[in-house]
Amino acid sequence: MASTAPLSYSSYHTYAECPLRWKFLYVDRLPETPRGYFTFGRVVHTVLEDLVRPFLVPGARRTAVGEAQRTLDEWHAGGAAPSEVRPMTSEELLAAYDRAWLSEGYTSPEEEARYKALGRDLLLRYYKRFVKEPPSPVAVEEHLEARWDGIPIHGYIDRIDRTDDGGLEIVDYKTSRELSGEDARASEQLSIYQVLVESNYTEPVEGLTLYHLRSLTPHRVPPRPREELEVLHERLGTVLDGIRTEAFEPTPGRHCGRCDFQSRCPEFRAVPATDEARLMQLVDRFDALRQQERQVGEDLRRTADELHRAAEQFGVHRIPGSSHVALRRREETWQYPAERLRPVLESAGLADRVANGDPAQVRGILRDASVDPEVRRRLAEAGARKVTWYWDLEDV
Ligand code: SF4
Numbered sequence: 001m002a003s004t005a006p007l008s009y010s011s012y013h014t015y016a017e018c019p020l021r022w023k024f025l026y027v028d029r030l031p032e033t034p035r036g037y038f039t040f041g042r043v044v045h046t047v048l049e050d051l052v053r054p055f056l057v058p059g060a061r062r063t064a065v066g067e068a069q070r071t072l073d074e075w076h077a078g079g080a081a082p083s084e085v086r087p088m089t090s091e092e093l094l095a096a097y098d099r100a101w102l103s104e105g106y107t108s109p110e111e112e113a114r115y116k117a118l119g120r121d122l123l124l125r126y127y128k129r130f131v132k133e134p135p136s137p138v139a140v141e142e143h144l145e146a147r148w149d150g151i152p153i154h155g156y157i158d159r160i161d162r163t164d165d166g167g168l169e170i171v172d173y174k175t176s177r178e179l180s181g182e183d184a185r186a187s188e189q190l191s192i193y194q195v196l197v198e199s200n201y202t203e204p205v206e207g208l209t210l211y212h213l214r215s216l217t218p219h220r221v222p223p224r225p226r227e228e229l230e231v232l233h234e235r236l237g238t239v240l241d242g243i244r245t246e247a248f249e250p251t252p253g254r255h256c257g258r259c260d261f262q263s264r265c266p267e268f269r270a271v272p273a274t275d276e277a278r279l280m281q282l283v284d285r286f287d288a289l290r291q292q293e294r295q296v297g298e299d300l301r302r303t304a305d306e307l308h309r310a311a312e313q314f315g316v317h318r319i320p321g322s323s324h325v326a327l328r329r330r331e332e333t334w335q336y337p338a339e340r341l342r343p344v345l346e347s348a349g350l351a352d353r354v355a356n357g358d359p360a361q362v363r364g365i366l367r368d369a370s371v372d373p374e375v376r377r378r379l380a381e382a383g384a385r386k387v388t389w390y391w392d393l394e395d396v
Helices: 009-017 019-027 036-055 072-078 090-100 109-132 181-186 188-200 226-244 254-258 273-314 338-347 359-366 373-382
Strands: 060-063 066-069 137-148 151-162 168-174 205-212 217-221 318-320 324-335 384-395
Touching: 009 019, 009 188, 009 226, 036 090, 036 109, 036 137, 036 151, 036 168, 060 188, 090 109, 137 188, 151 188, 151 226, 168 188, 181 205, 181 217, 188 205, 188 226, 273 318, 273 324, 273 384, 324 359, 338 373, 359 373
Parallel strands: 168 205
Antiparallel strands: 060 066, 137 151, 151 168, 205 217, 318 324, 324 384
8 A cells, every 4th residue: 555645736736647656755755857837936935934034923722632822922022023024135035036046947047047037127126016915924834734534635825814803814925837727726736725725824825826926916716615625625535545556557648748758658568569650550540530520510500590590580480491391490408607506596495405506406395385475486587597499401
């Protein structure tokens, strides 16, 4: 059995992408080729930690014996009050950057110089904003561990800030080229951090932020709801089960392009020379057919749309061709948006009769004579009808 050390986001994500790559990294401990952009990210994180750490304020931590609050008095005994803290100067910041700089992983001196200049620019711009509006961090680069309903997890969190309302905001710096609000919304890394912080702090998590350093843009989203965390918990459980049972199948995909272990991977074994040409032809044919399929699909959609427009223009649902007649059919579905359905069901005490707005279950209530007619009327009004048209062909 493989060890079941706590899962970090990175370990979870690696296994979910390719279990064999996970094994190469976490069991065989094979080294990866250093990459300049990772080194760059590490250096920038180190300098930001130096900049932010003097501004730390107390946070309420959970302890093994219950909940404990570090008091401001205790904290003041060991450091200056937030208003008295002097940030490092921009010269000190750049000196810290020079000291932290690592040359590992760049493909050429030119590339390294480009990254170095990018880092100076990015840190100076961040610094200006930071001194104008310093945050109230309760933690920087903090390592947190938790047992999440039986699953051990851990992670290093760039920054945890105190919000104006007394809650906590998790901040993760990103040095990537692009970043969007959708990235923050979908980030499983932030979800895992939320669980880690909720397990280790008594204050509520009020926000999750991916901070895009290149554009100085904080992409802030609300904390994940329970249902979303439950889905992630299930995924982590599946990964943990896979690790425990040593299920290390290779799972090829686009990610193979950045995998250092192709030479060890069975998926990258050469096919026998005798079959190589035949298999290549098969793949090429499959590729060509796929392209044709896509093209046919697009043509089909365009033609159907044109027929729909003609049907509406001439007010007909039957258009003859030379060997078949096209018949325009209608399909009707009802949808019950949760925000409209829930209040009616809850006020009538019927919430447990409908799961996820299932239209069949709603129809069951609409036909149920024992339900108050007024409730059924309101229920019917909560629905929205969706009409879809499609074409059939029949012999002339
Ligand atoms: S090359 Fe692809 S399939 Fe093979 S170990 Fe790497 S990621 Fe997995």
